[in-house]
Amino acid sequence: MVNAGANNGGGLPFPEMQSPSIPRVEWDGNFVVSVNTKMNYVTKETVEVNVRRDVSGVDTIYEGATWDAVEVPIHNARLSNPPKTLDEHGYQLVEEPVASCEIDFLNTNDVIDRYYPDCEQLLKNVLGENEIDDVKAFDHNVRINTNGFGPELKGGGGSKAQVPLGIVHGDYTSVSAPTRAKDLAQPPKANDVLKRRLGDSSLLDANTLEDVINGKRRFAIINVWRSIDKEHPVEELPLACMDAGSASEEDFRILKIHYLDRVGQNYFMAHSKTHNWNFFPKMTHNEAILLKTWDSSGEYAMTGKNLGTTMATLAVHSAFLDPSSPSERPARQSIEVRCLAIWKVR
Template sequence: TLESMGFALEVHPTAVGDFRDDGEVVAAYYDEMRDLVKRASGASRVFVFDHTIRESGNTNLNAAAGGAAAPVPRVHCDYTHDGAPRRLLQLGDAGIFSHLKGRDLSADEVAALAAGRFAFINVWRSIDADRPVARNPLAVCDENSIDDDDKFLYELRFPDRTGENYSLKHSDAHAWYYYPDMTADECLVFKVFDKKPDGPRFVFHTAFDDPRTTDASPPRKSIEIRTIAFYDDKP
């Protein structure tokens, strides 16, 4: 579960017909993912703020609307201890929490959200309705197997901001998991930051070369959704 391991496989069919249609994804899929993350996490409010389509064989790191980026074969976690609160405030400045009260929130109101417990939670799924994932699946690491000294920080430079990710030094102690042959009706839900200090907080993940993959294996086609969840309990 999310509370015990920081990740969970959920069966969750979708009504979306075309994931390359950004309008349909935002209008329909965001609502589906909001409900899924609320149920899986126990959060009282969930906001979806971003998504990325990825397809193996591509080499571009980013993609325009309707396009696909390459999978990321790099062990990482999307946020750091200090970077996650900064990202929450940036999203507040961008107005994504406006529908809470039907208006943009003030800086004080966003700061009040940041003072409580919040978590960044991602949802990853295949968008190939005909074939299970056989190439470049996603693996996740049990945080209980990671020593704090294994983590190191690196920066991501964007035109409008600088983000921070964690990566890991290699250790044979790390326990990695993946779900083989995931179908389009399954979702991998995982935390990339939780303000709650006890329990899993940072789920490291990466695409990888499955040794079962053959030349005939179809390309991976996937979507990842990024959400922020707010809880009624204090961190």
Template sequence: MSTVLSESPSVSHVSHVSPISAIPAVHAVEAELNYLAPGTPRPVNYTFEPPEGTPWQTGVLEARRVTIQDARPLAQSGELRLDRQGFQLIAHRSALNDFSDDERIRNIYYPEAEALLRATTGAAKAVIFDHTLRDSAQGSRANAALREPVRRVHNDQTFVSGPRRVRDHLNAEEARQRLSRRFAIVNLWRPLSEVEQLPLALCDARSIVPEDLVASDLVYRDKVGETYSFLANPQHRWFYFPRLRPDEALLLKIYDSLEDGTARLTAHTAFDDPETPDHAAPRRSIELRALVFWE
């Protein structure tokens, strides 16, 4: 049976919804993913260089070897949906070819992505509130303009911080109205060149239970946000898209206000693919985080 994640992380609310569909044997790899070790105190992660003597991040990580299935056959069959597994592959070529200019990203890519999110989800409104460029060769956690891939299992928001984002980015009256109806936070993830190393692993939302989630502090210069770290669970079902191309993009469910069996979030992480060729090109990607609202 699948489990619906409760609004309160301390409460397990199990809902009888459709079981996970049987998936035929497909190509898969065995790889290690970095989970949070059991018993670890609430992790803290900094988005900027922390004060002297303070670590960039706390929390003991525990590598677990898992099977990660090729999700392309699932996507081609039409079984893969954002509201079911918590992620979805879409075919889309951006009008922007050069992502080195922040102004062009905001002026060209943001409006394009907002229209794409509305068309794909059926939402009435999309509001992009930030983006992150990543490069596995040149990126660094110390460089806000160009980050490195994240190699730990996580989700970008929690059931507490999701609604906060609405209040952060809308005026008070619109936020009040939008919070009374369904809304979600969706990550639009796109490679900037064909992915040869450090692909993204994505967890089927239906295989996640509330006990897997550990709220973690994300420290900005002006506030403290919340993300989820994850404890290992042998029931987790992991997928990836080999050699993802720039004319393809992924939608990741980060938060959803619905509590009816719809996927409310997923877990994701970069991982070392054992099939990565020698001298593989660095992984370059951009991710947009957006609020999406339905009427």
């Protein structure tokens, strides 16, 4: 176990990703069936974790965390039959090329102007144009594997590309998901990527927010995760997703993120033998993972009990060291765009 503040040698505040003592890869001909790796959980004794984040996205140490690197199998979700779906498992692979091949993903303005609409339309197509009232992309992270924080993003107001995050986590909690929806009906905060774009305006109108908070409209926060390397598949530090139904409410631990002008919450996780991990090997730029980070109609959101038995609330996830990847491979480069999906009035 590793105390909070251990880092990977690049000045980062979280523990390094670890390889298993004896790497194992199960093959079926040319296909990877499963691999084993170590995942950075927090210990069961961890109660609450706190971190402070500046406007560039840099974190202090994670106060209150004790890390528990647990060896787990991760299965090839491409072989799942039936396929993984958003509603049942909390994540789904789609083959959907980017509308414009000329997008500069390291340019924040280009991403907002040209890629956000692409993600919004993708989710409308998948969730159903007849069911969805609107989808609004409101934030994104670019991740590039380096020894520390990556290059400063053009037009990003000082924000930088981040490294892939090798901690088992969920992006929103039962408190922070509705709070984030409320925030989007207010002028953007200091860390919001749309602050310079919206000024004193808001992304979400007050009437829609009232319907969301009162339960008249279902809402979900869904990430669109994509490789931005247009030439190579992802072979370094791919994203693993935990089946929503394999997690329990007893596994969650609160992470409080202290921004300049607000406090957000994520979930960290304590390990359980029930957790079922999957990944999509060698993802290309023309594919995307749709990842639920909160769904107001999910079973856990509605009852506070076991996730995903009838409707997935969120999919916990993490980057990991893949023992099936070649020793010589390009650095992972990816983008995740956070979108608020709002259903029509019930």
